[in-house]
Amino acid sequence: MEDFKEKKQIFKKSILDKKTKIYIAGHKGMVGSAVWRALVSKGYSNLIGKTSKELDLTNQQAVSDFYNNEKPEVVIDAAAKVGGILANNNFPYQFLMENLQIQNNIIDGAFKAGIEKFIFLGSSCIYPKFAPQPLKEEYLLTDSLEPTNEWYAIAKITGVKACQAIRRQYNKDYVSLMPTNLYGYFDNFDLESSHVLPAMLRKFHEAKINNHSDVTLWGSGTPMREFLFVDDMAEAVVYALENNLPEYLYNVGSGKDFTIKDLAETIQKVIGHQGNILWDASKPDGTPKKLMDVSKMKELGWQYSTELEDGIKKTYSWFLENIDVLKKIKL
Numbered sequence: 001m002e003d004f005k006e007k008k009q010i011f012k013k014s015i016l017d018k019k020t021k022i023y024i025a026g027h028k029g030m031v032g033s034a035v036w037r038a039l040v041s042k043g044y045s046n047l048i049g050k051t052s053k054e055l056d057l058t059n060q061q062a063v064s065d066f067y068n069n070e071k072p073e074v075v076i077d078a079a080a081k082v083g084g085i086l087a088n089n090n091f092p093y094q095f096l097m098e099n100l101q102i103q104n105n106i107i108d109g110a111f112k113a114g115i116e117k118f119i120f121l122g123s124s125c126i127y128p129k130f131a132p133q134p135l136k137e138e139y140l141l142t143d144s145l146e147p148t149n150e151w152y153a154i155a156k157i158t159g160v161k162a163c164q165a166i167r168r169q170y171n172k173d174y175v176s177l178m179p180t181n182l183y184g185y186f187d188n189f190d191l192e193s194s195h196v197l198p199a200m201l202r203k204f205h206e207a208k209i210n211n212h213s214d215v216t217l218w219g220s221g222t223p224m225r226e227f228l229f230v231d232d233m234a235e236a237v238v239y240a241l242e243n244n245l246p247e248y249l250y251n252v253g254s255g256k257d258f259t260i261k262d263l264a265e266t267i268q269k270v271i272g273h274q275g276n277i278l279w280d281a282s283k284p285d286g287t288p289k290k291l292m293d294v295s296k297m298k299e300l301g302w303q304y305s306t307e308l309e310d311g312i313k314k315t316y317s318w319f320l321e322n323i324d325v326l327k328k329i330k331l
C-alpha cells in the first residue's frame with residue numbers, strides 16, 4: 001500500500017452536487033436501502049435503483065444497456081449474493097460465480113461508460129483467517145482465507161482489485177469499503193440464514209412472548225465481535241461519495257468489540273426478556289476475535305456514531321413495527 005500520510009495530502013472534496021445521477025445497485029437490500037435513505041435525507045434528488053427482477057446484474061448485456069440508457073454519473077455497488085456460513089459452504093460455486101459476474105458487469109460496465117466515481121462494498125472476510133488483530137487494510141492477500149467462505153471472499157477480493165486497477169491505471173475515483181458485521185433495519189431475521197445479532201434479537205423476542213422462557217445460545221459466549229449500525233455504514237458511504245478518499249481500500253466499523261455474552265445481555269435488556277440465558281458449549285464458537293482497524297477512515301474524518309445498545313433499540317423498534325411484513329417473508 002502506498003504511503004498513506006503522503007497520499008492524505010491530496011485528499012479533496014469530490015465535485016458532485018445534489019442533482020448528480022447516482023445508481024445504487026442493491027437499493028432494496030439492507031445496506032443499499034440505508035444508503036438510499038441517507039442520500040435522500042441529505043437532499044440528493046437523482047437516485048436510480050433497480051431490483052434484481054428489473055435488472056439482473058449477472059446479465060452482462062442487460063447491465064451494458066442499462067448504463068447506456070440511464071447514464072448514471074456515480075455508482076454505489078451494494079448488490080451481492082450474500083449468505084451465512086451454511087449457504088456459503090453448500091453453494092460455493094454460486095457464491096463465487098454470481099458475485100464475480102455481478103461485480104465484473106457492474107464495475108467494467110461503469111468503466112466502459114466513462115463513470116469517474118465508483119464505491120464497491122466488500123466484507124471483512126477478505127482478510128486472512130489468522131491475520132493479526134485488529135485487521136488492517138494492508139493484511140489483504142498476506143495469508144490463507146477462512147475456508148468456509150473463501151468463495152465469497154475471493155470474489156470480493158477480485159472486486160477490490162478491479163477497482164484498484166482502474167484507479168491506478170486510469171486515475172479514476174474507484175474505492176472499496178469493507179464493512180464489519182452490520183445490523184439494523186431490513187436485516188435478515190430468518191434463523192436458518194441470519195447473522196448472530198438479528199438471530200439473537202428474534203430468539204429473545206420469541207422467548208419473551210413465550211412467558212419469558214429460557215434462551216439457549218450457541219458456544220461459550222466468549223468470542224469477541226464488532227458490530228456497526230447500518231445507518232452508520234450508509235454515512236460512511238456518503239462520506240466516500242462526497243470526498244475523494246486517497247487510498248483504494250478502507251475498513252468501516254466501530255473499532256470496538258464485545259463478547260457474544262455482552263451482546264446477548266444487551267439484547268436481553270433492550271427486549272425486556274426475564275428468563276435465563278443458557279450456553280450450549282457443544283456448539284462451535286468460531287474465531288475467538290474479529291475486529292477491524294478503522295484508523296484510516298477516522299484519520300480522514302469519518303467515524304461511527306451509534307452505540308451498540310442504541311442501535312439495538314432502533315432495530316428492535318423497527319422489528320416490532322414490521323413484524324407482520326417479516327412474517328409474510330420468512331419469519
Ligand SMILES: NC(=O)c1ccc[n+]([C@@H]2O[C@H](COP(=O)([O-])OP(=O)(O)OC[C@H]3O[C@@H](n4cnc5c(N)ncnc54)[C@H](OP(=O)(O)O)[C@@H]3O)[C@@H](O)[C@H]2O)c1
Nearest residue numbers: 026028029030031051052056057078079080122123179182
Ligand atoms: N449485512 C452485513 O452484515 C454486511 C457486512 C459486511 C459487508 N456487507 C456487504 O454489503 C453489501 C450488501 O449487503 P446486504 O447485507 O445489504 O445484502 P442484502 O440485504 O442481501 O442485499 C443484497 C442486494 O443485492 C441485490 N442483488 C443480488 N443479486 C442480484 C442480481 N443478480 N441482480 C441484481 N441485484 C442483485 C439484491 O436485490 P433484490 O433484493 O432485488 O434481489 C439485494 O438488494 C454486500 O456486498 C455485502 O458483502 C454486508
